[in-house]
Structures are given as C-alpha cells and as structure tokens.
Amino acid sequence: MPLTLNANFHDPEKRPIRDFSPGDDFYEMLIDAHRDLSAEQSAKFNAKLILLLANHIGDLVVLREAIARAGETA
Amino acid sequence: MPSSYRQPHFAYLRPPDLDAVQRLRRPVVVVGAGPVGLAVAIDCRLKGLPVVLLDEDDTVSIGSRGLCYAKRSLEILDRLGCGEAVIAKGVSWNVGRTFFRDHEVYRFDLVPEPDHKRPGMVNLQQYYLEEYQSARAATLGVDLRWKNRVIAVSGSSDPVVLTVDTPDGIYELETAWLIVADGARSPIRRMMGLDIEGKVFRDRFLIADVRMQADFPPERWFWFDPPFHPNQSVLLHRQADNVWRIDFQLGWDADPEAEKAPERVIPRIKAMLGDDREFELEWVSVYTFQCRRMARFRHGRVLFVGDAAHQVSPFGARGANSGYQDADNLAWKLQLVIAGLAPERLLDTYDEERVAAADENLLNSTRSTDFITPKSGISRIFRDAVLELAERHAFARRLVNSGRLSLPAVYVHSSLNTPDVEAFAGDMSPGAPMADAPLDDGHWLIDELGGGFRLLLFADVPAAIERSIVDAFTVLRHQPVPIEVVILARRSGAVANARVRIDFKGVAADRYDGHHGAVYLARPDQHVAARWRRFDLDRILAALARATCNDREV
Numbered sequence: 001m002p003l004t005l006n007a008n009f010h011d012p013e014k015r016p017i018r019d020f021s022p023g024d025d026f027y028e029m030l031i032d033a034h035r036d037l038s039a040e041q042s043a044k045f046n047a048k049l050i051l052l053l054a055n056h057i058g059d060l061v062v063l064r065e066a067i068a069r070a071g072e073t074a
Numbered sequence: 075m076p077s078s079y080r081q082p083h084f085a086y087l088r089p090p091d092l093d094a095v096q097r098l099r100r101p102v103v104v105v106g107a108g109p110v111g112l113a114v115a116i117d118c119r120l121k122g123l124p125v126v127l128l129d130e131d132d133t134v135s136i137g138s139r140g141l142c143y144a145k146r147s148l149e150i151l152d153r154l155g156c157g158e159a160v161i162a163k164g165v166s167w168n169v170g171r172t173f174f175r176d177h178e179v180y181r182f183d184l185v186p187e188p189d190h191k192r193p194g195m196v197n198l199q200q201y202y203l204e205e206y207q208s209a210r211a212a213t214l215g216v217d218l219r220w221k222n223r224v225i226a227v228s229g230s231s232d233p234v235v236l237t238v239d240t241p242d243g244i245y246e247l248e249t250a251w252l253i254v255a256d257g258a259r260s261p262i263r264r265m266m267g268l269d270i271e272g273k274v275f276r277d278r279f280l281i282a283d284v285r286m287q288a289d290f291p292p293e294r295w296f297w298f299d300p301p302f303h304p305n306q307s308v309l310l311h312r313q314a315d316n317v318w319r320i321d322f323q324l325g326w327d328a329d330p331e332a333e334k335a336p337e338r339v340i341p342r343i344k345a346m347l348g349d350d351r352e353f354e355l356e357w358v359s360v361y362t363f364q365c366r367r368m369a370r371f372r373h374g375r376v377l378f379v380g381d382a383a384h385q386v387s388p389f390g391a392r393g394a395n396s397g398y399q400d401a402d403n404l405a406w407k408l409q410l411v412i413a414g415l416a417p418e419r420l421l422d423t424y425d426e427e428r429v430a431a432a433d434e435n436l437l438n439s440t441r442s443t444d445f446i447t448p449k450s451g452i453s454r455i456f457r458d459a460v461l462e463l464a465e466r467h468a469f470a471r472r473l474v475n476s477g478r479l480s481l482p483a484v485y486v487h488s489s490l491n492t493p494d495v496e497a498f499a500g501d502m503s504p505g506a507p508m509a510d511a512p513l514d515d516g517h518w519l520i521d522e523l524g525g526g527f528r529l530l531l532f533a534d535v536p537a538a539i540e541r542s543i544v545d546a547f548t549v550l551r552h553q554p555v556p557i558e559v560v561i562l563a564r565r566s567g568a569v570a571n572a573r574v575r576i577d578f579k580g581v582a583a584d585r586y587d588g589h590h591g592a593v594y595l596a597r598p599d600q601h602v603a604a605r606w607r608r609f610d611l612d613r614i615l616a617a618l619a620r621a622t623c624n625d626r627e628v
Contacts, residue, residue, distance in 0.1 A: 006468045006469055007469045007471075009469075009472075017484050017486070018478070018481065019472070020472060020478055023469075024441050024473075027445070027456075027460075027473055027475070028441055028444075030456065031444065031449075031453050031456065034450065034452045034453065035450075037452070039452070042451075042452040069463075069466075069467070072466070
C-alpha cells in the first residue's frame with residue numbers, strides 16, 4: 001500500500017460536522033503535547049512519537065516513502 | 075472617516091418618555107444599533123412586536139470594522155429584507171488563497187457546488203450594513219432613538235428598568251424584555267456586574283483600508299511569512315468602493331500609536347504592492363483581540379447577543395456572522411413567549427443553542443490564531459512543516475489554518491430537535507441550518523422557509539398526495555403556532571392549503587434525501603426541527619410542541 005497523502009484524519013468516536021475538524025483536533029493535540037517542554041525535550045518527544053507511529057505502520061515500503069517525502073525541500 | 079463614504083447622521087428626536095407623567099412600559103427594548111441589535115429589532119418588527127432601539131450615538135460604525143458576511147448571514151439578511159442591498163453594494167467572493175513565503179500553497183472554494191442563491195461570502199464595510207439596516211428598521215416602524223445612552227439598569231426580572239440619558243435630559247423606561255447588543259465592551263454587562271471570561275492573545279494587528287485601482291481578483295489572500303513582511307502574516311480583502319483591507323500582523327511588542335502613523339503604514343503597503351501605484355489611506359487601526367464568552371447569554375428578562383455575549387479573533391469572520399445567527403435564533407422565540415404561545419423556558423434554548431455555537435466559534439478561532447501565531451519554537455516548526463508539505467500534499471493543505479471561515483452552527487444536541495427515527499443521507503439532520511436549492515421561476519428554497527414554521531413535503535406529483543394528508547394541512551395551518559406547508563414536487567400541480575414549488579433540477583431532493591413522501595419540519599430560523607419518511611400528523615404536532623417547549627410540564 002502506498003503512502004497516504006490525501007487527508008486521512010478521522011475520529012471513529014464522532015462524525016465530524018466540518019471536514020477540517022479531525023485534522024484540527026489532531027493538530028491541537030500535537031501542539032498541546034509539546035506545551036511546557038524544552039527544545040531538547042520536544043525533540044525527544046518527537047523522536048519517540050515517530051518511532052511509535054513507524055512501528056504501527058510497519059510496512060517498510062510506506063516508511064521508506066515517508067522518509068523520502070519528509071526530506072524533500074519545498 | 076474615509077473619503078469614499080459619506081457618513082449619515084440620524085435625527086435625534088425628543089423621546090415621549092421625557093414628558094410622560096408615569097414611566098412608560100415597553101414589551102421589548104434593544105440596546106445598541108450595530109448590525110446585531112438592528113437585526114433583532116427588524117426581526118421583532120417583522121413578527122409584529124413593538125420595539126424600542128436605543129443607541130448612544132447618531133451614526134454608523136467608524137471605519138470598516140466587520141467586513142466579511144457569510145452566506146448564512148446573507149440568507150438571514152434576505153429574510154430581514156436587507157439582503158439585496160448588501161449583495162448589490164458588496165464584493166462577492168468564494169475563493170481563498172494562501173501563500174507561504176513567495177509561493178501559493180493552498181486554495182479553497184467556499185461554495186464548491188453551484189445552485190445556492192447567495193455566494194460564500196460578501197465583503198462590505200460595516201457602516202453600509204448599519205446604514206441599510208437602519209433604513210429598514212425605520213421603514214418597519216422600529217422606535218429608533220439615537221443619542222439615547224443607557225446609564226443604569228435595574229433588575230433582571232419583569233420589569234427591567236432602564237435609565238437613559240439624552241440631549242434633553244434623563245428618563246426612565248420599563249421593559250418586559252431587554253436585548254443587550256451594546257458590543258464587546260458592553261456597558262450594560264458591566265452595569266449588571268456580569269463576567270465574560272476567556273483569553274487575550276498577545277499579538278497586535280494593523281488594519282489599513284486603502285483606496286486604489288487594483289486588478290487583484292475578489293479573493294481572500296493570506297500570506298504566512300511573506301518576503302514583504304517577514305515572520306508575520308498578512309491578509310488582503312477587497313471591499314466596496316475600490317477600498318482594500320490589508321491586515322498586517324505586528325507582534326505583541328509593536329507600539330500601537332507609532333504603528334498607526336502614515337509614515338509607518340505607507341512603506342508597509344508599498345512593500346506589499348511591490349510597485350508605485352497610487353493609493354489613498356482611508357482608515358488605520360491597531361487592534362488586539364480576545365476569545366471569550368459570558369457563562370450564560372440569558373439572565374432572566376435580559377438577553378445578550380453578538381459581541382456583548384461572545385468575542386472571537388477575526389480569523390474566520392465569526393464575529394458579526396455569529397451575531398446575526400444570535401438574532402435569528404432569538405427573535406422567533408421571543409415573539410412566541412411574548413404572545414403566550416410558548417413558555418419562557420423556550421428562551422433558555424436561545425442560551426443553550428447559541429452558547430454551543432459560541433464554543434464552536436471560540437474553538438475554531440483559537441485554533442486559527444494558534445496556527446497563525448505559533449506560541450513556541452516547536453509550534454512554529456510544525457506550522458512551517460505543514461506549510462512546506464502543503465505545496466505538494468493534499469493532507470497538509472487540509473491542516474493549513476489561516477481561519478476556518480464562518481459556517482452556520484448545527485444545533486446537534488438541541489433539546490428542540492426531534493431525533494430521527496428513520497435513516498436519511500446527507501447533512502440535513504435535526505438542528506442543521508437548511509440548505510438552499512433552486513426552484514421553478516427563479517425561486518429559491520431558502521426563501522420558502524423562515525419567518526414561521528414550515529412543513530416541507532417532497533412529492534413526485536402533487537396530485538398523487540393522499541387526500542387524508544391534504545386534509546391535515548388545514549389542521550397544521552390552524553395550530554396556535556401555525557405551520558405552513560410547502561410542497562417540493564417534480565412536476566407542477568395545485569394543492570389546497572399548500573404552496574407548490576417545482577424542484578426542477580432535483581437539487582432539493584438530493585440535498586435533503588427527499589424521496590417522494592419525505593417530510594421536514596423547519597423552524598422559523600430555517601433550521602431543521604424534525605424529519606420523517608412519511609407524513610404523520612401526530613408526529614408533526616409532537617415535533618412542533620417540542621420545538622416550542624410546549625411538550626413538557628411546567
């Protein structure tokens with residue numbers, strides 16, 4: 001399965017009224033998780049988060065593509 | 075005041091109360107002749123209530139202020155009889171474009187589908203709305219009292235007593251109901267000792283209204299970190315009269331007085347325009363904003379609407395637009411209560427529904443503000459990462475948040491809703507604002523709704539509607555709170571005690587999942603109260619009772 005690049009955030013516990021809501025919910029959760037962390041703590045937090053999500057994905061084809069995309073400069 | 079606009083001054087008239095022997099009593103007094111106070115007053119007049127509207131000034135807003143009026147507000151203004159003037163003068167737009175540094179990353183269309191009477195947004199300086207609405211209010215016989223400043227309020231039960239200062243002296247008047255629309259600083263809220271809680275954002279913004287000849291299309295343009303204003307955001311909107319609104323983020327440390335000076339403002343604008351075109355500075359203001367609301371919008375006989383009750387950041391155009399929805403929600407309930415057709419409890423649902431709406435507006439405007447003004451280094455890194463990814467990847471474009479533009483609240487959890495007992499596709503669930511659709515002869519569905527309760531009945535052929543159903547239309551019409559029937563048919567035909575409109579494109583049937591026989595009960599504010607797959611008089615009357623709080627024991 002290729003890397004999903006279309007909007008994919010969703011909440012199985014509630015049907016969103018606005019299409020942007022699940023993504024905004026996630027973004028707020030993410031920024032809140034970093035509140036009160038130092039720069040170093042934030043970097044470590046991000047590292048752990050990436051490792052957790054990478055393991056969840058598991059598929060190296062997908063992960064290889066994600067790593068390539070993240071390295072691209074706009 | 076801008077050179078493009080001639081500011082009206084309304085005549086102060088000596089209030090009769092000054093010469094009355096006894097304090098005069100009114101059923102409804104509205105304080106504040108801004109867009110929201112005027113909307114409440116107009117709606118009350120349309121519903122037959124006598125209204126006194128007090129305003130401390132004698133003119134419209136100074137400066138363009140509230141600028142973007144969403145489709146839902148235009149529909150409300152249509153119902154109030156002011157929509158055409160606003161559309162004719164305003165700049166309609168649907169497209170928003172977002173730039174990061176020197177390139178475009180995201181573009182949205184507010185009305186991605188055709189077949190709506192009104193556009194996604196209209197930009198119009200607030201003073202025009204106030205001018206049109208004041209004229210409409212005067213035509214309808216609102217007792218408009220300019221230069222009448224409320225200096226004291228006594229009590230929040232019937233009667234509420236107001237002390238009013240005028241150029242001819244002070245008078246008192248009594249009112250059964252007081253609607254407070256006196257703005258963000260709300261003197262009445264303070265006089266009543268009521269709190270409004272939330273947070274102030276540590277940021278400052280400069281608004282410059284500039285008059286110029288420009289060929290930019292009528293779109294909303296938003297820049298994150300543009301070369302001409304590094305590390306900050308800029309927002310551009312077109313207004314009427316060739317006036318452009320440019321909104322520069324300045325940061326918390328900016329000196330508001332110094333930034334207003336033309337020698338500071340003009341170079342910023344020149345840098346943005348990037349050429350030597352001529353322009354004229356019309357109005358400049360430096361502002362901060364707050365996201366906050368009152369704990370309750372109803373305090374006995376006193377009801378707070380608009381900015382007096384809740385305030386949001388400007389990103390998303392959720393200020394005036396939510397205020398119009400407050401007015402829309404309140405007026406019909408007030409009329410039923412005053413007429414003795416609903417218990418006072420119905421006004422608690424104004425609080426219930428509009429507090430929930432305010433919370434949605436606060437959440438979205440706070441999130442937009444957090445995206446536009448990252449509060450920490452890591453927050454900025456994530457923000458910039460989203461913007462970089464957005465250029466190539468759809469998922470990141472959805473995360474770009476330069477303002478989630480005002481959409482009408484869906485009263486999902488309202489106690490006035492009758493929950494569905496049958497399955498329907500689409501978005502028209504109980505509590506939803508009703509979608510528009512084109513009908514025969516240039517009619518629009520939205521104009522068939524509103525004012526009072528309506529029953530929408532979908533039918534392939536009007537003649538095929540069962541006799542027993544047609545007979546029941548008379549019953550609906552003769553309820554104390556009457557329900558008028560609108561039949562949305564695929565083919566023409568006349569039906570007694572109902573208006574027949576042709577859904578010739580099938581758009582209404584599509585948006586409402588309206589197969590033959592489907593029924594919607596519409597509230598006077600054009601929200602869905604209930605819906606069924608087939609007509610059942612008892613269920614309709616029960617839903618009407620529920621939507622007017624007449625279903626519960628006192």
